[in-house]
Amino acid sequence: MNFERELAELNEYQRAAVLDENAACIVSAKVGSGKTTVLISKVLYLHDQKKVPYEDMVVLTFTNKAAGEIRERLAAKESSLSPEQLQGFGTFHSVALHLLRDVLPVEELGYEPGFTVIEPDEEVELALQIIEEEKLQIKYKNRLKKRLEQERTLYEQGKKETRYGDDLFVLMHRLGQEKLRQNKFTFRDLLRVSNFLLRRLVAEGEKEKFHPAWIIVDEVQDSDDIQIEFMEHLVVLGAKLFAVGDPNQVIYTWRGSRSNIFYQLKERFGARELTLPINYRSSGAILAAAKCFQQNPGELTGARTRGEKLRIRRHYNAFGEAQYLAAEIRGLMESGVACREIAVFYRLQSQSEILEKVFTGESIPFEVSVKKTIQDIPVLNWFLKVLRFSCNEKDAPAGVKALADKQYGEIRSAKRAREIIESVVTEKAERGRQKSGSESSQPADEHEGLTEKMCGFAEYFAEDCLENVIVDPAYVYDYFELDRYLKPTAARYSEDREYVWNLLERMITFALEQGLGFLEGFRLFLNSSALYGVQILQKEVNLQADSVKLMTLHASKGLEFSHVYIIGVNFGLIPLRTGDFETEDEERRLFFVGMTRAKDYLELSYYTNPDQVRVAPGESRYLQMIPRELVEGGVEEVRFEKTDLQKLRKEVEKSARVQPLAMLFGGGGAGKSAEESAGEPADKPVGETAEGSAEMKHGKMPRVRHAKYGVGTITSEDETMVTAEFENYGEKQFIKAFSELEYL
DNA sequence: GTCCATAGGGTCCGG
DNA sequence: CCCTATGGAC
The missing domain is CATH 3.40.50.300 (P-loop containing nucleotide triphosphate hydrolases)
Structure with missing residues (x-):
């Protein structure tokens, strides 16, 4: 049997965790102890041996990356997995999103199922708008994002006074109303509203609506209060809990996870604690x-x-x-x-x-790992707003921002842009009301502005939507006449174009995969793009590179x-x-x-x-x-001579341009610049490399000794590098200033 | 409007 | 530790 072999590859601790029968089990997985392996094995074990359908499992991670890894490793072991079966597999937020869209009655709270997930920045923009319109007194507006995040708990606890005695709580209240009106969820809202509706489900005894058999949690030590509450509701709904994590790897307390979380979880869920103590990764x-x-x-x-x-x-x-x-x-x-x-x-x-x-x-x-989101790529930031208003005329703020974008927009003033969008929207609504069968759905005029294009988008593509004709990004690209906005003469044009093209391709594929029409698929994609923002950009995730x-x-x-x-x-x-x-x-x-x-x-x-x-x-x-x-x-x-270092540094600073032929071995003192002599006196040389380089001018092939590589001969050199051939090692390159070579 | 004392944030960065 | 937005004093 396949699973027997799977089990045989695990050590006794891992096996015990996979086979554990307790209703709640928390695994303290030490660093490098095969945590993910155990997690996957548990899923397979439950499915193969305990006959738990994947649909009845909720498998929660903190990052999209981790979620992707689990899906991937699962797909490798089990080929015929459909997306529906894995709807409960994902980040806390994406699973909450699925619940709110497909399971829980959000409409009872006044939301529509096609709601949009917004990024923190968008919430801040909304807040600033409210502040302006209602003349609210808010201190530290420049730190509003942080304040909204940090002081939210105080607000939710029903505190009356804000930290700085301003109108922040009024703002939060109004913000809540406004998000409801605009049908928008923040990341936190996803979990908060899910929790609220799950709690109600339990209270009203409607457990049959949603009753996962198992919740499996990865990196559980990173959970914050709201996430623990989410887990708790699922447990109350009858799910068994299997959570894996390491208290020694809590590095995110500043964003809500707490270091005593393991103890808390044990208390709260009466969980059995197991450990995975064997590290396979690091040397002794x-x-x-x-x-x-x-x-x-x-x-x-x-x-x-x-x-x-x-x-x-x-x-x-x-x-x-x-x-x-x-x-x-x-x-x-x-x-x-x-x-x-x-x-x-x-x-x-x-x-x-x-x-x-x-x-x-x-x-x-090399590759530097830097956080990249849509926000970091201006053209996508802009184009997503264009699409959001195009697909959903209720999202006027997106239309305004698209129109008033400094780089890609058409209108300078945000105020003017708002007026234009508002008038177009009302005009359109009126025209819709008195709709006489007249031919209003003309294709967009070639010379119309962005506003008209955005407003006409849904209508223009409505028919194609039915037949799923749109398979080529070019249709959308040409419809918007995007070259007019991306400006072929701009330095970033080709890059911008590629980003846009890439995004459109992804959206079309997404729509096809979901079995939705073009327009519906686009809408769904846009509504949750905030959650998967980074993934949209992942042209290549280069861990393999x-x-x-x-x-x-x-x-x-x-x-x-x-x-x-x-x-x-x-x-x-x-x-x-x-x-x-x-x-x-x-x-x-x-x-x-x-x-x-x-x-x-x-x-x-x-x-x-x-x-x-x-x-x-x-x-x-x-x-x-x-x-x-x-x-x-x-x-x-690591020894060196300071003046060499300073020279090298200057070269590197300039290296973006054509490298000048540095006079590193020119006449004595040639490298000494004015600043250097004016600045603090250079340290005494601490290395022995200076003499060595002087010798090489004469074209000899000096013999050298190195602590690690032994005795060798210099074979070549340039301004910064020395190459030596060692008898017992072969060729080796050194940076001159650091070569630690002893010249014989 | 400008000056100045000072509180408080900054680094790290998930969805 | 250093920087700076803030808001009262003037």
């Missing part, structure tokens, strides 16, 4: 070091041998380190390590900048690499803040998460002369917490 040394940062020092056992020790390196500053990393990574590449197995983690997004510059200059293939990954420690969660470099382990940066203990604990967990991403090699580094203010020059005490016997050769300093 890495795991042992990481264990120093475990918060709940429960059982955590490694399955691997000790492996290579960690390294701790000291660099002068981030630039020197970037040079070093470039050389180091090149070395790894040459020794056959795939780029995709190498990652550099840092605490702050801004730290990637210098790495990007240097890696670009050194031709190291062969490039070095640069990301923040936060972003590293859930990933693994064979070689990991955590940089800037300075006090003041890792941990970021000092002072209060709550956040300090979180920093420790964050560091733990980062370290445990590494499979085979982990290197930690800090700066003696950090460029950023508020970063202390010394090593973080986190480094002192790691037992020395796990560290190769104590702290190794």
Whole structure:
């Protein structure tokens, strides 16, 4: 039997979790212990052995990515899965969306089933509009987004006074009315309204309307109150609970999850607690070091041998380190390590900048993980608004924004745009009322403006909609005469066009997949595009691409690499803040998460002369917490000469342009710039590299010795690199300033 | 309208 | 720690 084999591949702990019969079970899955494997096996076990249909399971994740992974791994094991069967599989928000659309009676609250999900920014815009119209007194308007999020709980608890004694609660009330009127849900509303209707379902004993057999939750430690409540309602409706998570990986308390969540869950659901204590990912040394940062020092056992020790390196500053990393990574590449197995983690997004510059200059293939949403791509932001008003004339605000867009719109003033849209909408409504069979549905005139095109869209495509004729983005592209707005002369034209094209293709495919007409499919897509915003853009998710990954420690969660470099382990940066203990604990967990991403090699580094203010020059005490016997050769300093570094830095700054032939080995002192002599005196050389380069001018092939590669001969060089042929290793490239080569 | 003291936020970033 | 929006004093 197929499932028997599946079970045989699990260890005893994993097997126990999969086979557990309790009504509620919480699995404390230690880092790298096969959490997702267990989760998938559980689903398969319930389906194959317990004959629970997939339709009766609710499988909840926090990210679209995790949801996608689960679907994918499931599809690999079970081929004939239909989308309907997996409607309960997704993020908390997408499952709530499904419930509100297809199961729960939202119309009883005054919403229509075709509601739109809006992004936080849109709620803020709506709020600002209300503030203006009603002359509300709101303090800190520039931080409205944060205030709406943070002070919402106070409002919901029925508090009278706002934090700053202003009209914020009046605003929240009006905002609620306005969202209802415009048929819009925020992310939070999805869960809040779901919870409200589920609670009512329970209270009125109408359990037959929705009664999942199982809820299975991934990364349960990230749940906030509203999500726990959602789980609770499903449990009350009769579902059994299986939740998997790790209290040591709570790094998002600032957005609502709490570190004692595991304890809370056990109390609330009377759950049995199991553990998955065996880590399969990291080498023994890495795991042992990481264990120093475990918060709940429960059982955590490694399955691997000790492996290579960690390294701790000291660099002068981030630039020197970037040079070093470039050389180091090149070395790894040459020794056959795939780029995709190498990652550099840092605490702050801004730290990637210098790495990007240097890696670009050194031709190291890399990719920076930056949060990308629709908002970050202006053309899509604009075009989605165009489509939203086109498909739904009730969404006048979208029409106004499309029309008044600074870059792609037609009308300068937002006020004027609003007037135009309003008049067109009322005019259209009137014409509809006195509809005499006259031929009003003319195709859009070629020279009409955007307003007319948006208003005529639904009518124009109505017939095609019936026959599903639209399969080519060109129809829509031409209808809007998009070239008039994207402006072929603009520098970003081809990129913009590709984005738009891509989006249209996706929307058409979506409509076809859903078995809906073109227009209906578009509407449904647009209504929930906020929830899947990032996925729309995923032309390629490049975890597979062969490039070095640069990301923040936060972003590293859930990933693994064979070689990991955590940089800037300075006090003041890792941990970021000092002072209060709550956040300090979180920093420790964050560091733990980062370290445990590494499979085979982990290197930690800090700066003696950090460029950023508020970063202390010394090593973080986190480094002192790691037992020395796990560290190769104590702290190794990467030595260099400061003037070389400054020269290199200037080159890199310029490298966007054509690289000038740097006079690195010209006459003595040629590299000394005015600022340099005016600034603080250059440090005394601490390395031995200066003499070496002088020697090479004479065209000799100097013999060198390197601590790691042994004795060799220089074979070639340019301004920045030296290549040497080693007797026992082969060819190796070094950055001159860091070569650590001893010239014989 | 301008000045200035000061409270409070900033980094991290899911849906 | 540093920056700045805020709002009262003038």
